[in-house]
Amino acid sequence: MRILILGMDGYLGWSLANSLPGEKFSIYGIDNFYRRKWVKEMQSVSAVPVASMEERIKAYKKANRKEINFFKGNITNYEFLNHVVKKVRPEVIVHFAQCPSAPYSMMNQKKCVWVQQNNITGTLNLIHAVKEHVPGAHIIKLGTMGEYGTPNLDIPEGFFEVEYRGRKDRLPFPRQANSWYHLSKVHDSNNLQFACRNYGIRCTDIMQGIVFGFHSNADKGTKELNTRLDFDEAFGTIINRFCCQAVIDYPLTSYGKGTQLRSFLPLSDSMKCFQLVIENAAASGEYRVVNQFANVHSINELSRKVSAVCRQLGIAVKTKPIENPRKEKEHHYYHPDNNNLKSIGYKPATEFDEEIRKMITGLLPFRKRILKYKAILNPTIHW
Amino acid sequence: MRILILGMDGYLGWSLANSLPGEKFSIYGIDNFYRRKWVKEMQSVSAVPVASMEERIKAYKKANRKEINFFKGNITNYEFLNHVVKKVRPEVIVHFAQCPSAPYSMMNQKKCVWVQQNNITGTLNLIHAVKEHVPGAHIIKLGTMGEYGTPNLDIPEGFFEVEYRGRKDRLPFPRQANSWYHLSKVHDSNNLQFACRNYGIRCTDIMQGIVFGFHSNADKGTKELNTRLDFDEAFGTIINRFCCQAVIDYPLTSYGKGTQLRSFLPLSDSMKCFQLVIENAAASGEYRVVNQFANVHSINELSRKVSAVCRQLGIAVKTKPIENPRKEKEHHYYHPDNNNLKSIGYKPATEFDEEIRKMITGLLPFRKRILKYKAILNPTIHW
Numbered sequence: 096m097r098i099l100i101l102g103m104d105g106y107l108g109w110s111l112a113n114s115l116p117g118e119k120f121s122i123y124g125i126d127n128f129y130r131r132k133w134v135k136e137m138q139s140v141s142a143v144p145v146a147s148m149e150e151r152i153k154a155y156k157k158a159n160r161k162e163i164n165f166f167k168g169n170i171t172n173y174e175f176l177n178h179v180v181k182k183v184r185p186e187v188i189v190h191f192a193q194c195p196s197a198p199y200s201m202m203n204q205k206k207c208v209w210v211q212q213n214n215i216t217g218t219l220n221l222i223h224a225v226k227e228h229v230p231g232a233h234i235i236k237l238g239t240m241g242e243y244g245t246p247n248l249d250i251p252e253g254f255f256e257v258e259y260r261g262r263k264d265r266l267p268f269p270r271q272a273n274s275w276y277h278l279s280k281v282h283d284s285n286n287l288q289f290a291c292r293n294y295g296i297r298c299t300d301i302m303q304g305i306v307f308g309f310h311s312n313a314d315k316g317t318k319e320l321n322t323r324l325d326f327d328e329a330f331g332t333i334i335n336r337f338c339c340q341a342v343i344d345y346p347l348t349s350y351g352k353g354t355q356l357r358s359f360l361p362l363s364d365s366m367k368c369f370q371l372v373i374e375n376a377a378a379s380g381e382y383r384v385v386n387q388f389a390n391v392h393s394i395n396e397l398s399r400k401v402s403a404v405c406r407q408l409g410i411a412v413k414t415k416p417i418e419n420p421r422k423e424k425e426h427h428y429y430h431p432d433n434n435n436l437k438s439i440g441y442k443p444a445t446e447f448d449e450e451i452r453k454m455i456t457g458l459l460p461f462r463k464r465i466l467k468y469k470a471i472l473n474p475t476i477h478w
Numbered sequence: 479m480r481i482l483i484l485g486m487d488g489y490l491g492w493s494l495a496n497s498l499p500g501e502k503f504s505i506y507g508i509d510n511f512y513r514r515k516w517v518k519e520m521q522s523v524s525a526v527p528v529a530s531m532e533e534r535i536k537a538y539k540k541a542n543r544k545e546i547n548f549f550k551g552n553i554t555n556y557e558f559l560n561h562v563v564k565k566v567r568p569e570v571i572v573h574f575a576q577c578p579s580a581p582y583s584m585m586n587q588k589k590c591v592w593v594q595q596n597n598i599t600g601t602l603n604l605i606h607a608v609k610e611h612v613p614g615a616h617i618i619k620l621g622t623m624g625e626y627g628t629p630n631l632d633i634p635e636g637f638f639e640v641e642y643r644g645r646k647d648r649l650p651f652p653r654q655a656n657s658w659y660h661l662s663k664v665h666d667s668n669n670l671q672f673a674c675r676n677y678g679i680r681c682t683d684i685m686q687g688i689v690f691g692f693h694s695n696a697d698k699g700t701k702e703l704n705t706r707l708d709f710d711e712a713f714g715t716i717i718n719r720f721c722c723q724a725v726i727d728y729p730l731t732s733y734g735k736g737t738q739l740r741s742f743l744p745l746s747d748s749m750k751c752f753q754l755v756i757e758n759a760a761a762s763g764e765y766r767v768v769n770q771f772a773n774v775h776s777i778n779e780l781s782r783k784v785s786a787v788c789r790q791l792g793i794a795v796k797t798k799p800i801e802n803p804r805k806e807k808e809h810h811y812y813h814p815d816n817n818n819l820k821s822i823g824y825k826p827a828t829e830f831d832e833e834i835r836k837m838i839t840g841l842l843p844f845r846k847r848i849l850k851y852k853a854i855l856n857p858t859i860h861w
Contacts, residue, residue, distance in 0.1 A: 173587055204556055204606035208599055215598070215665075216591055223587035247647040248640070257631070257640055262811070264630040269649040270668070278672055282598075282665040285653065289661055293805055293861060422676055428645070478676060
């Protein structure tokens with residue numbers, strides 16, 4: 096099966112390229128290396144050293160006895176994307192090629208506009224290239240659980256049956272996102288839904304919880320196959336940041352009361368979910384939404400979990416609650432569904448604590464590297 | 479009251495500048511004259527000759543003994559918009575400065591991306607300029623009833639109380655728009671809602687029905703004060719197109735079965751509604767939605783109405799149903815609310831047939847001008 100990964104150089108993109116069994120999939124990838132640029136812009140680095148794409152592909156070939164075909168370029172350039180899609184004729188396209196940071200989008204007017212333009216344009220270009228060359232291809236789009244916000248209702252998967260003034264309909268579940276970045280994902284969801292309805296394209300839109308974890312590819316023993324792991328305030332996500340803080344004895348930066356609830360998923364589970372979605376395509380014309388997460392936790396629970404694992408490993412960790420730099424509800428109802436993935440075979444497999452332990456031990460060799468960037472661990476972007 | 483009209487050169491923008499009583503309002507305007515460019519691109523013209531902005535402003539001054547301050551520029555250029563907002567310090571900003579055409583946005587990939595980028599960027603820039611310089615200013619944003627699509631439920635005004643699995647919340651009513659243009663308005667609505675919640679900005683988002691009518695400014699007797707009236711397939715709206723077709727004995731181009739239901743509003747009523755919204759601002763931090771329309775009609779009812787008025791005027795008109803160039807439901811439930819405007823004083827004042835009569839008689843002197851562009855009356859953009 097020919098699979099094209101947009102954003103193959105990123106945290107999820109490179110993990111996915113390495114997770115998909117080589118005997119089943121031919122991997123094609125696109126990236127413009129912007130993630131490397133953005134993290135540099137935040138004056139940070141990946142905690143895990145990242146090889147160049149050339150080195151990565153070479154190592155992949157050695158490990159898998161198979162090629163990855165890589166195209167360097169920007170999917171907001173339609174001619175480029177169109178050319179690649181026409182040439183590769185992928186059966187599945189996994190779309191990670193977006194700027195994935197709420198804080199980055201909230202820095203100022205320029206970033207706000209740039210993130211929305213970049214993310215929306217890439218997805219619109221993808222829709223048109225698919226419509227033009229491979230109308231039967233399955234688009235798998237990375238959305239986020241953050242699209243829904245925190246309504247005072249259960250959160251279904253994309254759609255809900257609603258009764259209003261005595262009439263019934265199945266409607267898209269309202270989105271109430273809380274950053275320009277999250278809104279760009281909402282716009283994408285709306286655009287993709289229309290594309291499926293109007294052009295008969297097939298799409299699975301993945302509302303993903305916060306992914307955490309360390310993809311060491313230890314079994315393959317090749318450091319060039321490692322995926323990146325960010326810990327700066329814009330591109331590092333909460334558990335990964337906590338773990339990086341823990342290994343350098345930096346107090347865990349817990350935002351606000353810490354009672355906010357969010358949904359989470361280990362990286363290895365996320366990879367299994369993507370493979371399941373790839374192998375169970377949406378129907379022609381179908382816009383399918385899956386909520387992809389394993390557990391719901393409060394921020395306080397996370398810091399306790401990380402601290403507990405650290406204690407077992409002999410690392411003493413403190414938590415430092417800091418004023419919440421974001422406007423978000425600190426006490427709220429949160430009960431999202433996640434049945435769609437389970438119905439196609441997802442069983443949360445990786446133990447939460449085990450994934451944290453793996454990450455902490457994996458990060459220990461990079462203590463010095465992280466220590467060097469200590470200054471960027473406190474949030475400076477407020478909204 | 480200082481009011482800044484973005485898109486002052488357009489159909490609604492110029493009408494509004496002329497409708498607001500000069501003794502109450504100081505008018506400031508921005509435009510980049512793109513509407514003129516787009517209609518030329520469609521190889522068409524306004525049925526009513528349109529004076530240059532210089533002539534318009536001169537005539538306005540003569541008629542009202544008052545200046546209009548006009549700034550030529552593009553609001554997607556943040557420096558420009560920022561400069562004007564800083565200088566004018568408007569108390570109200572009415573935002574019409576967008577590409578308002580579904581067919582135009584559906585022509586191809588380039589137009590799709592351009593319309594969404596243009597519309598979204600302008601609104602994001604506006605949000606940031608207001609936040610920066612006039613955080614208390616009231617943003618009045620032109621949305622469209624088309625954002626809602628045609629759900630099988632009553633359509634409330636922006637929000638609805640919903641009960642789901644035994645819990646209740648007030649949620650944004652789901653939008654199901656049916657063109658890239660309509661989706662750009664949905665994206666704007668979502669962005670503005672967040673801006674109000676996050677920055678405490680005040681906004682009224684107007685879900686406007688299809689406006690029709692001829693603003694002759696006959697009482698002021700100055701042709702330079704006329705607003706434009708388009709009849710091409712992209713920028714002409716249905717009743718205006720029907721009337722232009724009627725005066726040149728061209729059969730009315732009714733799309734599909736003609737049973738589609740839409741909401742409508744005469745131009746003069748629309749102007750009254752804008753004044754009411756201006757005089758009854760949203761609260762600080764409030765994102766208020768009003769559905770702005772007078773009546774719901776089917777396409778067939780419209781063609782019958784136009785035909786009936788024409789008959790009374792001695793003009794014989796035929797209707798020619800043509801294959802629907804759009805994908806839209808032809809049999810559907812449609813029951814939108816419009817109480818919010820009524821609650822601040824809107825009484826549908828202009829008789830529907832009377833507005834059509836005024837338009838037909840007003841257009842008769844321009845028969846030759848319209849006849850010249852007969853070739854563009856049939857739709858060529860399909861989706």
